[in-house]
Amino acid sequence: MHPVAQEAFLAALEQGWADPRRLHAEGRRARLLLDGAREALAEMLGARTEEIHLTAGHTASLHAAVTSVARARRRVGGRVVVSAVERAALLAAATLAGDEVVTVPVDRTGRLDLQAWQDVVGPDVALAALQHANGEVGTLQPVAAAFEATTRAGVPLLVDAGASVGHVDVGAHWDVLAADPSDWGGIAGVGVLAVRARVRTTPTGPEDEDPWAPGGVSLPAVAAAAASLRAVLADRARSEARRALVDRIRERVAQTVRDVEVVGDPVDRLPHVVTFSCLYVDGETLLGELDRKGFAVGSGSACTSSSLQPSHVLAAMGVLTHGNVRIALPSTVTPDDVEAFCAVLPQAVAEVRRMAGATDL
Amino acid sequence: MSGQGVDGSTRSTLVDARGLRCPAPVIALARAAREAAPGTVLIVWWTDPAARHDIPAWARMRGHEVLVTEPLAPEEGDGGDDDTRVYVTRVRTASGDAAG
Numbered sequence: 001m002h003p004v005a006q007e008a009f010l011a012a013l014e015q016g017w018a019d020p021r022r023l024h025a026e027g028r029r030a031r032l033l034l035d036g037a038r039e040a041l042a043e044m045l046g047a048r049t050e051e052i053h054l055t056a057g058h059t060a061s062l063h064a065a066v067t068s069v070a071r072a073r074r075r076v077g078g079r080v081v082v083s084a085v086e087r088a089a090l091l092a093a094a095t096l097a098g099d100e101v102v103t104v105p106v107d108r109t110g111r112l113d114l115q116a117w118q119d120v121v122g123p124d125v126a127l128a129a130l131q132h133a134n135g136e137v138g139t140l141q142p143v144a145a146a147f148e149a150t151t152r153a154g155v156p157l158l159v160d161a162g163a164s165v166g167h168v169d170v171g172a173h174w175d176v177l178a179a180d181p182s183d184w185g186g187i188a189g190v191g192v193l194a195v196r197a198r199v200r201t202t203p204t205g206p207e208d209e210d211p212w213a214p215g216g217v218s219l220p221a222v223a224a225a226a227a228s229l230r231a232v233l234a235d236r237a238r239s240e241a242r243r244a245l246v247d248r249i250r251e252r253v254a255q256t257v258r259d260v261e262v263v264g265d266p267v268d269r270l271p272h273v274v275t276f277s278c279l280y281v282d283g284e285t286l287l288g289e290l291d292r293k294g295f296a297v298g299s300g301s302a303c304t305s306s307s308l309q310p311s312h313v314l315a316a317m318g319v320l321t322h323g324n325v326r327i328a329l330p331s332t333v334t335p336d337d338v339e340a341f342c343a344v345l346p347q348a349v350a351e352v353r354r355m356a357g358a359t360d361l
Numbered sequence: 362m363s364g365q366g367v368d369g370s371t372r373s374t375l376v377d378a379r380g381l382r383c384p385a386p387v388i389a390l391a392r393a394a395r396e397a398a399p400g401t402v403l404i405v406w407w408t409d410p411a412a413r414h415d416i417p418a419w420a421r422m423r424g425h426e427v428l429v430t431e432p433l434a435p436e437e438g439d440g441g442d443d444d445t446r447v448y449v450t451r452v453r454t455a456s457g458d459a460a461g
Contacts, residue, residue, distance in 0.1 A: 261422065279422060280388050302383050302411040310383070310411040320418040321411050322384040356384065361391040 001228075002185030008227035009187055012220035020219060021209065034219055037226040044229055045165070045179060046172050047194040053212035054190055054222055058162050058180035059089040061191035064203075064212055065158050065176050066093035070126045072202040073156070077124035081155075083112050083141070084316035085134050090160055091312075097204075098126065109265040110139040110317045118149045125155045132170050135163030135183075136300055136313045136326060137264030138246075138273035147173035156199050166232045167239055167270050175199045181225035184232050185331075190221040232331070242329045243271040245338045249327065250274055252342040257349050263319045272329040275300070277314070278349050280358035281323030289348040290325075295341055298326040323349075372398060376405040379447055383411035387419045394425065394454045403452045406433055408445060416450050424455040 016033040018026035035049075042049040055061040070080060078099030082091060085106050094101045102125075104117045112130060121128055128150045133140045143159055150157040159174035166184025170177065177194040181187070193212060195201060203211035210216060232239065246269075250262050259279035278286065283301025290297055298304075300311025301324045310321035329338075353359050376393045378386035386407045393403050405416065413430070420427045433447040 259422065261418075277418075279419060280384050280391065282384055302409075308382075308410070310414060315414040318414070318418065318421075320422070321414050322387065356388060358384075358388045358391070361388065361395060 004231040005186050005224040005228035009220040009224040012223035016219045037222045040226040045194050051194050053193045054217040055213050058191045061178040061193045062090045063093045067097045067204040068201040070097035072200040073126040077126050079125045081125050081128040083130050085313045110134050110137045112141050121149045121153045128155050129158040132159050132161040132164040133270050137275045138269035139265040140268045143173045185228045186225040187221045189218045238331050246274045256346045275326045277320035278323035281352050283324050285352045293344045300324045373402040378407040382409050386412045387415050399456045401454045405450050426453045
């Protein structure tokens with residue numbers, strides 16, 4: 001969490017504790033705060049204020065965006081086109097909302113097969129969805145070209161920028177844009193959805209004053225989202241400094257760990273995400289080893305998920321799903337932190353391989 | 362569990378990785394590959410969903426060749442959910458000394 005998010009959250013608790021839908025003085029004050037935050041978010045995302053909708057969180061944003069756009073275009077067609085590496089919440093919404101989900105493959109780096117995308121995006125498609133970047137492996141997607149194809153076909157494009165906003169420029173190649181405050185240092189409990197005025201939507205839930213967030217949103221969380229995004233964007237240099245550290249990790253891991261595959265595009269990627277898979281390594285055990293040494297990392301390996309299914313992203317890329325480590329560098333990371341991690345990793349991997357009896361393979 | 366093929370020209374080895382969770386199926390397969398002569402066809406039975414992706418990834422990293430993956434005896438309706446269905450993958454080990 002960004003310290004600015006905490007400040008804004010607490011200030012909003014003081015000023016904006018009332019229901020912004022009420023007409024009394026406190027309610028009006030809350031309304032002003034809410035409107036100010038929306039206006040700020042709109043400006044930073046390159047949207048108009050009335051195009052900004054707030055939701056209960058990023059998952060809720062993706063659910064609402066997919067179902068309400070698909071419903072509005074029911075008469076056009078029931079097909080929903082997605083990339084194979086979209087977030088699970090988006091894929092689940094597509095399955096629910098579409099008569100047919102057309103999944104477009106990705107290459108070994110996780111990048112969309114643009115030719116296949118252009119081939120399937122036709123006038124009978126209700127909605128197409130492509131992430132701005134993959135949060136698991138960091139690869140940036142060709143959203144500009146994908147948007148050109150959907151625009152030509154008259155199909156609205158939903159861009160999940162949940163892993164990108166606050167880290168890289170997301171541009172204007174979208175009809176619906178989803179951004180995730182908890183990814184840029186905001187406070188959990190709010191999602192941001194920008195819907196171009198030209199896009200028709202039909203809510204799928206029961207009638208409510210705010211169909212994007214039935215019952216209203218957490219105003220302090222909205223204020224924290226806007227304030228922290230402003231702070232993060234103002235300090236772009238700091239965000240970009242992580243790019244060199246990721247390069248360093250990619251290089252060191254490939255050099256010092258035997259039988260490792262560093263995945264994701266080495267150049268066209270998010271500045272702060274690095275992922276690799278180690279052959280013959282149990283991901284859960286490796287995470288435990290690294291945790292004992294003071295490093296909190298993630299994994300897309302099956303043994304670390306409650307479903308025991310491997311990451312659908314790694315699977316779609318055709319890379320090793322076991323022994324997977326995903327690191328998202330916070331903006332406060334130092335070169336010393338990175339060196340310390342690189343120093344302990346080879347031994348941790350060797351130890352896990354020894355436990356599995358796989359040292360000699 | 363090694364045996365001659367019918368025509369005596371193709372050696373094959375069976376690796377039974379049913380019930381093993383990742384990375385154990387790939388470790389068992391790698392062990393068999395290490396002990397097999399170059400060009401041997403390894404036949405691996407597996408149930409772990411990660412093996413579908415990890416066996417080809419391992420083969421690619423080690424220069425082996427995946428020949429085919431299919432359900433084991435589908436006509437017998439071994440069925441059930443993905444966690445109990447048995448698949449068989451055939452892998453030809455690398456012909457050089459890079460096998461392992």
